[in-house]
Amino acid sequence: MIRVENLHKHFGGFHAVDGASLEIRAGTITGLIGPNGAGKTTLFNVIAGRLSPTSGRVTMAGEDITGLPPHALFGKGLLRTFQIAHEFGSMSVRENLMMVPPGQAGETLWNAWFARSRIAREEEALLRKADEVLDFLTISHLKDEKAGNLSGGQKKLLELGRTMMVDARIVFLDEVGAGVNRTLLNTIGDAIVRLNRERGYTFCVIEHDMDFIKRLCDPVIVMAEGRVLAEGSADQIMADERVIEAYLGTGLKNKDAAAGATA
Amino acid sequence: MSDPYGSRGNNDRSITKSNEPLGGVSGDIAGTGPAADGGAAASAAGTAFLAGEGMTGGYGRGADILHGCTVAVDRGRIAVIVGPNGAGKSTAMKAVFGMLTLRAGRVVIDGEDITHLSPQDRVAKGMAFVPQTSNIFPSMSVEENLEMGAFLRRDDIRGTMAQVYDLFPILKEKRRQNAGELSGGQRQQVAVGRALMTQPKVLMLDEPTAGVSPIVMDELFDRIIEVARTGVTILMVEQNARQALEIADIGYVLVQGANAHTGTGAELLADPVVRRTFLGG
Amino acid sequence: MELLNALVALANYVVIPAVAYGSQLALGALGVTLVYGILRFSNFAHGDTMAFGTTIAIFFTWAFQGLGVTLGPLPTALLALPLGIAGCALFVLGTDKVIYRFYRRQRAAPVILVIVSMGVMFVMNGVVRFMIGVDDQNFADGARFVIDARSFRDATGLDEPLVLRLPTLITLVTAAIAVALLFWFLNRTRTGKSMRAFSDNEDLALLSGINPERVVMVTWIIVAALATTAGVLYGLEKSFKPFVYFQLLLPIFASAIVGGLGNPVGAVVGGFVIAFSEVGITYAWKKVLEYLAPTEALEPSGLVQLLSTDYKFAVSFAILILVLLFRPTGLFKGQSV
Amino acid sequence: QDADPVRIGIILGFTGPLESITPAMAAGAELAIAEVNEAGGLLEGRMVEPVRADSTCIDSAAATAAAERLVTTDGVAAIMGADCSGVTGAILQNVARPNGVLMISPSATSPGLTDAEDDNLFFRTAPSDARQGVVMAEVLQERGITEVALTYTNNDYGQGLADAFTAAFEETGGTVTISASHEDGKADYSAEVGALASAGGEMLVVAGYTDQGGKGIIQNALDVGAFDAFFLPDGMVGQVIVDELGSGLETSVGTLPGTDSAGAETFQGLATEAGFDGTGAYAGESYDAAALMMLGMAAAGSTDSAAVSATIMDLANAPGEEILPGQLGRALELIAAGEDIDYVGATAVELIEGGESAGNFREVEFTDGSIETVNFR
Amino acid sequence: MSAVTDTRHEGVERGWARGAILFAGMAALLAITGATMSWNVALTVLNMGLVSGIMALGVNLQWGFAGLFNIGVMGFLALGGLACVLVAMPPTGEAWAAGGLRLMAGLALGAGTVVAAVLLWGRMSPGRARTLAMLAVLVGGFFLYRAVLDPAVAAVESVDSASTGYLGGLGLPILLAWPVGGLVAAGGAWIIGKIAPGLRSDYLAIATLGIAEIIIAILKNEDWLARGVKNVSGLPRPVPLEVDLQASQGFVDRAASLGLDPVTASTLWVKGLYGLLFAAVLLILLWLAQMALNSPWGRMMRAIRDNEVAAEAMGKDVTRRHLQIFILGSAILGIAGAMMTTLDGQLTPGTYQPLRFTFLIWVMVIVGGSGNNFGAVLGGMLIWWLWVMVEPMGLWLMGAITAPMPDGLWLKDHLQDAAAHMRLLTMGLVLLLVLRFSPRGLLPER
Numbered sequence A: 001m002i003r004v005e006n007l008h009k010h011f012g013g014f015h016a017v018d019g020a021s022l023e024i025r026a027g028t029i030t031g032l033i034g035p036n037g038a039g040k041t042t043l044f045n046v047i048a049g050r051l052s053p054t055s056g057r058v059t060m061a062g063e064d065i066t067g068l069p070p071h072a073l074f075g076k077g078l079l080r081t082f083q084i085a086h087e088f089g090s091m092s093v094r095e096n097l098m099m100v101p102p103g104q105a106g107e108t109l110w111n112a113w114f115a116r117s118r119i120a121r122e123e124e125a126l127l128r129k130a131d132e133v134l135d136f137l138t139i140s141h142l143k144d145e146k147a148g149n150l151s152g153g154q155k156k157l158l159e160l161g162r163t164m165m166v167d168a169r170i171v172f173l174d175e176v177g178a179g180v181n182r183t184l185l186n187t188i189g190d191a192i193v194r195l196n197r198e199r200g201y202t203f204c205v206i207e208h209d210m211d212f213i214k215r216l217c218d219p220v221i222v223m224a225e226g227r228v229l230a231e232g233s234a235d236q237i238m239a240d241e242r243v244i245e246a247y248l249g250t251g252l253k254n255k256d257a258a259a260g261a262t263a
Numbered sequence B: 001m002s003d004p005y006g007s008r009g010n011n012d013r014s015i016t017k018s019n020e021p022l023g024g025v026s027g028d029i030a031g032t033g034p035a036a037d038g039g040a041a042a043s044a045a046g047t048a049f050l051a052g053e054g055m056t057g058g059y060g061r062g063a064d065i066l067h068g069c070t071v072a073v074d075r076g077r078i079a080v081i082v083g084p085n086g087a088g089k090s091t092a093m094k095a096v097f098g099m100l101t102l103r104a105g106r107v108v109i110d111g112e113d114i115t116h117l118s119p120q121d122r123v124a125k126g127m128a129f130v131p132q133t134s135n136i137f138p139s140m141s142v143e144e145n146l147e148m149g150a151f152l153r154r155d156d157i158r159g160t161m162a163q164v165y166d167l168f169p170i171l172k173e174k175r176r177q178n179a180g181e182l183s184g185g186q187r188q189q190v191a192v193g194r195a196l197m198t199q200p201k202v203l204m205l206d207e208p209t210a211g212v213s214p215i216v217m218d219e220l221f222d223r224i225i226e227v228a229r230t231g232v233t234i235l236m237v238e239q240n241a242r243q244a245l246e247i248a249d250i251g252y253v254l255v256q257g258a259n260a261h262t263g264t265g266a267e268l269l270a271d272p273v274v275r276r277t278f279l280g281g
Numbered sequence C: 001m002e003l004l005n006a007l008v009a010l011a012n013y014v015v016i017p018a019v020a021y022g023s024q025l026a027l028g029a030l031g032v033t034l035v036y037g038i039l040r041f042s043n044f045a046h047g048d049t050m051a052f053g054t055t056i057a058i059f060f061t062w063a064f065q066g067l068g069v070t071l072g073p074l075p076t077a078l079l080a081l082p083l084g085i086a087g088c089a090l091f092v093l094g095t096d097k098v099i100y101r102f103y104r105r106q107r108a109a110p111v112i113l114v115i116v117s118m119g120v121m122f123v124m125n126g127v128v129r130f131m132i133g134v135d136d137q138n139f140a141d142g143a144r145f146v147i148d149a150r151s152f153r154d155a156t157g158l159d160e161p162l163v164l165r166l167p168t169l170i171t172l173v174t175a176a177i178a179v180a181l182l183f184w185f186l187n188r189t190r191t192g193k194s195m196r197a198f199s200d201n202e203d204l205a206l207l208s209g210i211n212p213e214r215v216v217m218v219t220w221i222i223v224a225a226l227a228t229t230a231g232v233l234y235g236l237e238k239s240f241k242p243f244v245y246f247q248l249l250l251p252i253f254a255s256a257i258v259g260g261l262g263n264p265v266g267a268v269v270g271g272f273v274i275a276f277s278e279v280g281i282t283y284a285w286k287k288v289l290e291y292l293a294p295t296e297a298l299e300p301s302g303l304v305q306l307l308s309t310d311y312k313f314a315v316s317f318a319i320l321i322l323v324l325l326f327r328p329t330g331l332f333k334g335q336s337v
Numbered sequence D: 001q002d003a004d005p006v007r008i009g010i011i012l013g014f015t016g017p018l019e020s021i022t023p024a025m026a027a028g029a030e031l032a033i034a035e036v037n038e039a040g041g042l043l044e045g046r047m048v049e050p051v052r053a054d055s056t057c058i059d060s061a062a063a064t065a066a067a068e069r070l071v072t073t074d075g076v077a078a079i080m081g082a083d084c085s086g087v088t089g090a091i092l093q094n095v096a097r098p099n100g101v102l103m104i105s106p107s108a109t110s111p112g113l114t115d116a117e118d119d120n121l122f123f124r125t126a127p128s129d130a131r132q133g134v135v136m137a138e139v140l141q142e143r144g145i146t147e148v149a150l151t152y153t154n155n156d157y158g159q160g161l162a163d164a165f166t167a168a169f170e171e172t173g174g175t176v177t178i179s180a181s182h183e184d185g186k187a188d189y190s191a192e193v194g195a196l197a198s199a200g201g202e203m204l205v206v207a208g209y210t211d212q213g214g215k216g217i218i219q220n221a222l223d224v225g226a227f228d229a230f231f232l233p234d235g236m237v238g239q240v241i242v243d244e245l246g247s248g249l250e251t252s253v254g255t256l257p258g259t260d261s262a263g264a265e266t267f268q269g270l271a272t273e274a275g276f277d278g279t280g281a282y283a284g285e286s287y288d289a290a291a292l293m294m295l296g297m298a299a300a301g302s303t304d305s306a307a308v309s310a311t312i313m314d315l316a317n318a319p320g321e322e323i324l325p326g327q328l329g330r331a332l333e334l335i336a337a338g339e340d341i342d343y344v345g346a347t348a349v350e351l352i353e354g355g356e357s358a359g360n361f362r363e364v365e366f367t368d369g370s371i372e373t374v375n376f377r
Numbered sequence E: 001m002s003a004v005t006d007t008r009h010e011g012v013e014r015g016w017a018r019g020a021i022l023f024a025g026m027a028a029l030l031a032i033t034g035a036t037m038s039w040n041v042a043l044t045v046l047n048m049g050l051v052s053g054i055m056a057l058g059v060n061l062q063w064g065f066a067g068l069f070n071i072g073v074m075g076f077l078a079l080g081g082l083a084c085v086l087v088a089m090p091p092t093g094e095a096w097a098a099g100g101l102r103l104m105a106g107l108a109l110g111a112g113t114v115v116a117a118v119l120l121w122g123r124m125s126p127g128r129a130r131t132l133a134m135l136a137v138l139v140g141g142f143f144l145y146r147a148v149l150d151p152a153v154a155a156v157e158s159v160d161s162a163s164t165g166y167l168g169g170l171g172l173p174i175l176l177a178w179p180v181g182g183l184v185a186a187g188g189a190w191i192i193g194k195i196a197p198g199l200r201s202d203y204l205a206i207a208t209l210g211i212a213e214i215i216i217a218i219l220k221n222e223d224w225l226a227r228g229v230k231n232v233s234g235l236p237r238p239v240p241l242e243v244d245l246q247a248s249q250g251f252v253d254r255a256a257s258l259g260l261d262p263v264t265a266s267t268l269w270v271k272g273l274y275g276l277l278f279a280a281v282l283l284i285l286l287w288l289a290q291m292a293l294n295s296p297w298g299r300m301m302r303a304i305r306d307n308e309v310a311a312e313a314m315g316k317d318v319t320r321r322h323l324q325i326f327i328l329g330s331a332i333l334g335i336a337g338a339m340m341t342t343l344d345g346q347l348t349p350g351t352y353q354p355l356r357f358t359f360l361i362w363v364m365v366i367v368g369g370s371g372n373n374f375g376a377v378l379g380g381m382l383i384w385w386l387w388v389m390v391e392p393m394g395l396w397l398m399g400a401i402t403a404p405m406p407d408g409l410w411l412k413d414h415l416q417d418a419a420a421h422m423r424l425l426t427m428g429l430v431l432l433l434v435l436r437f438s439p440r441g442l443l444p445e446r
């Protein structure tokens, strides 16, 4: 679905993405992991049109989409969430969702003035849809709250919720799990799987929670220092020496000591 | 970004307000919360080094978020708060740090009631806090961020800074870069590093590991244990609850602004209800 | 010789005036940029703050002159400057206490503060006119020139004069010192860094033990010092008139913005960009070309002026826009709240 | 008698770009009013009361509202003002004409106002630009100057005068090397001076105001040694500029309205006594405007503007006994006695068709820090 | 949680109540003005207040809806004013004959040069050749343009320069100038939006300010267009002249039957007519703005204002929407500018000063409550009322202060000399007071 070819993104002298080539195959839930600063978010930003690459090419289903603006990519069914939540702070939670669907009749001024009833019908449907999503995310009691007042985790949920408002072809999730309660994250994981199976969405998921990755993703791509370090199934990856050294580590050194302290 | 004159930082106004004096706080702490088995918490609060007791309050003039919530931790121990999103964990932390006007309850450190102190004064008392969001100075360099952590210190800070760089090697590499240009996990490391620079007596961390890679997370938890061993009292909120509870001396589960479960980290981890409902099975 | 004449003409009519005006703008813009950088709003009262500080300095200058105290070749006003700064600082601190602080506590959006500063501007406007009236005030004394036209001609034998005024020189030196000091202060000192921290993330600054009231106070004092210095130096070189000081606001803002808001170096460079584009673009090259033309026949018949001076503001703004097109947050990557 | 006072509106830009000129103008008008009151008032002892209002000079809507207040609330019988042409036009069309109120402007010189529909309610005591331009050209020609640079304040006064002067000067065979406008109240005039210097000329003609951009230009030109001789038309001639620039003007000349009558000097004396600068731009014109309208009321025997305005031309022009500043009492007596007067005033008022001043001019030099009349034209 | 919805609903109701009370208060202020000063003054203030309300509405559209910091308001108002001249003044046949067509050709050449350069830039591949080619087109075009234009301008301007000296207008009814003013301003905004689509916050602000200054410079110095600083006065009016009414027997009789003298009746009648026209325009625009704000379109705009990056990622074309709202807001400003010029009856480029025509409008929007259309309109009317009333208020204040002082005291004289400046001081004080008690504006955005 998405193919990245020898992509570079430089900030001044720093090579945040340094010749990454990878493919996200249609119909998969691809995991993208790697140490902090590996260039994952930067890669997302380049694919989603937020940053323009220094060099390299991105194609979507064979079509060159390098350098297209984000809104155009959204139109092609490419959705993304932000690692650092980007909510519309002064709008209500529900409005945050209702604004998402593209091509709403009411987004044209003419209709806003002269086709009020058509808009009303459309809004009705949007409202129902939004409420469903909020129910799913367990934040429906907050639907009229200003998004800026949400808790850290709730904002991340809202990020996710926005991608659920429309039919997408591919969704990029940048650490939706960080700050989200694990029990809820499991539910979210189930939903991702369902969307993937039932509606054929492709997902690309950045996450540091290996349980989550293991449960959902195949294949998993590991990035380090702006390049692809390894690719394979979750189990393969987790057994890979290089990945363990660069990313996973070997667990708490002081674990026993910690237990001691508790006693 | 798009709002040239939008506000910066978070929007809760109460932060800069000095706390108004509270009239007639009842000492009856255990009775204030609807906690299921919050009793342990309440009793622990009596002697703890740091305690927020029966805290009730919310943002500005809005509805109460906290309902008689109690958290307490002994000197040199680690307390972990877990709970669903929006339970009021961060709010509780802010309340302990004086960034929220309490309508009832009090905050005690080392036997001294500090309910009326401003956040600044609490910093002077040796408390340090890493907020969950906007926890760095984006247009200052990494090194300056760390320096700001040590703002109130008069002694030589180079040693501490070296320790922080040891803990987070990537920060040393990026020390001249503006913190706002860092990756999500790197920012988080800066935020924790800033708090460590304070050399606090009490270290409060709101989800320090969110977005941090496993290897760094392990380092971080290790470091927290080490820090606690030096006598620093630690209060943290975590969603990586299982790892966090493993190192916790005491754990609190908050639900809807009230204590739902309290126990040692191991107890909570062993409790199937807690595991299923809050720790993701 | 001819070449020298051409160069001297250019220096005298373009370079030196632009440098003088540029450094005046720079000093003003430093104040604007500092308020923007630390307190995060565009302070419309800055022109009137300059006028206020200058007014006080003028009163003291007159007092000193009356007492016969002077600085020799230097203008007496320099002696009165610290007192003007003190008075101005007191006033702006008072303003902050009574007015701005309330909105800061309220966490009001910066645009509210902008409008509030307009309110302050109106009030200061009245206060200044009440104190010193609306007229031109000339308070310069001491030597006016470092090099004057006649002695330059006599000394060099050139046709063209070259003039360097003492206030110009003082302004230039002061602006250079001020920007260096400010840069050093903000980037190297604890207080300076704490001010930047406050501007970056107010809540976190609080959590780091930074006292916001102190930050604000220091900011205002520096702003008062910059504003008064800028006002006095401008007044020495040209003259003091409240309305003109208000009018100075626009080029000062333009300088601060084109340089990149919040950046002291940007403010200075911005000041020179604005000054040079105002003075330079509309220059009529006739004289210079006459000197350069090898034969009479080649001398220009017209003025050789790109655009008439009618359009000098338009041109300087056009250049400003052009700069912003290529650098949307100013030459030195300014802040943008 | 304690009859109702006759009110006269004085609407000038007390705030805004011309705020430093207007106080002396208002004082001039009020001087005339005080003089009339001293002489026993108008229309069987009614005192005259000035009511000030702010035209802001630039804000037509605010000026209109202020004038509306003068007319409909304060009930002024006539308006002395306004100063800037824009607001003057707005007040004339939106307040004075609809309410049929007489208006005499001391300073609005826009040629456009000449043709404006005014129902014969509008007069000006400021001299015509056209006439002054010719006078200026004559003076220069007699002094043997054939090449000048010209800068003018970018408003109708400046531009009108510049056009008139250029035409007249070129007719006499002179060359204007450059004609550059300048904006008042700006921070820096180096660009203008640079261009003017580059164009060159024996003299720099500065058609501006004493304490506005005009002064800035002269100061700048002197400082950088671009010009050392200046020609100053009426707006530029004032004690202020002589005081401030001192010896810099030694070789300069100027023109300003006036006849060989002692009007101007007398007025300056009176002004000094009253505590303001009588040489300020348009101070004399303001005195004359106020004086004329009061004399008109006396002559018409009422405050009705239609009646008053019918008398203005007669009063201002010959024949009749010449009236100088300080002689308003005498004028009132003459009028009461039914005799003809010719109001000369501070600026040698002579109204021509269209209700504006024909203008006689004095040629002045600036020696030893004072303004000396050397010739009359 | 229904409690949340309830409080919100309550908030909305309270908002309405507050709005109603404040507007009633505004009406009361005008009524008091009418009763104590005169109804003519009250109507004068009301009329310009309505126009100010429209101006504030335009700024609010840009700032309150979309967060675009436009401080070039003055320029758009001036463009509206220019439209009045171009539409309503009679054409100057002689000037047209002297060089009108050549002038038009010159302008077309200028525009053509720019278009050619832009096309070239788009067609050619990046590189030095492109830069050189474009420079060549621009420089060549510029000289050609000047060569054609300059003589034409000289010819046109020399036609009876004291009273015409310009091309004149189309001689159409002046009411037509209002929509045309909107169009002209919209055109200006379109150009700006095309040139500087990426600028934000204060950087956009200074760019718009610059463009406004450029527009004013052109108006002041291009005499062939609208006489420059020589001003165009005597614009036709959409309502009858007072003097004509006073001369009409029918009107005088009707006035007499109401117990009014002809002067009062005619001035009030004319002002009333203006008021009706302005109110009609204001209501239409207010309705349109309100409908737009409370629609998915408004929601989208608020989203863009809140977070451009996220809005872009959610498929909204931020640049286009910014351009759209910038044009709309500017068009409203253009309409207001044309209305103001119509009311003044003249175009005087020298009077366009940022303090009055940009910053004061901003004060209106913020004091009224940015993001709230009714707030903006209220702010427009209130601040205008103040702007006019602070003068007598200031004088009164000074009078009250100096009254107890003995005559001849220097302080008294000094104070009385400064009385005129009490105007701005009072304005400042009232402004600070209002913002003190409602820091988010009188009618804050909900």
Ligand SMILES: Nc1ncnc2c1ncn2[C@@H]1O[C@H](COP(=O)(O)OP(=O)(O)OP(=O)(O)O)[C@@H](O)[C@H]1O
Residues within 6 Å of the ligand: A011, A014, A015, A016, A034, A035, A036, A037, A038, A039, A040, A041, A042, A043, A083, B174, B181, B182, B183, B184, B185, B186, B211, B213
């Ligand atoms: N605007 C920028 N300027 C300079 N360097 C940048 C910028 N943005 C990112 N970087 C650097 O690029 C590198 C990659 O950042 P990126 O955000 O892509 O990492 P990541 O893989 O998403 O990490 P994390 O897991 O912490 O989110 C980091 O080292 C970061 O410091």
Ligand SMILES: Nc1ncnc2c1ncn2[C@@H]1O[C@H](COP(=O)(O)OP(=O)(O)OP(=O)(O)O)[C@@H](O)[C@H]1O
Residues within 6 Å of the ligand: A142, A145, A148, A149, A150, A151, A152, A153, A154, A155, A179, A181, B011, B012, B059, B062, B065, B083, B084, B085, B086, B087, B088, B089, B090, B091, B092, B132
């Ligand atoms: N500034 C604020 N103003 C008003 N309400 C707020 C504000 N911040 C948070 N809230 C509300 O308070 C409740 C508790 O928020 P809090 O941030 O304490 O949750 P949390 O337990 O930290 O959740 P998370 O795990 O998602 O961070 C939430 O419902 C949230 O909507």
Ligand SMILES: [Mg+2]
Residues within 6 Å of the ligand: A040, A041, A042, A083, A174, B183, B184, B185
């Ligand atoms: Mg990332």
Ligand SMILES: [Mg+2]
Residues within 6 Å of the ligand: A151, A152, A153, B089, B090, B091, B132, B206
């Ligand atoms: Mg939280």
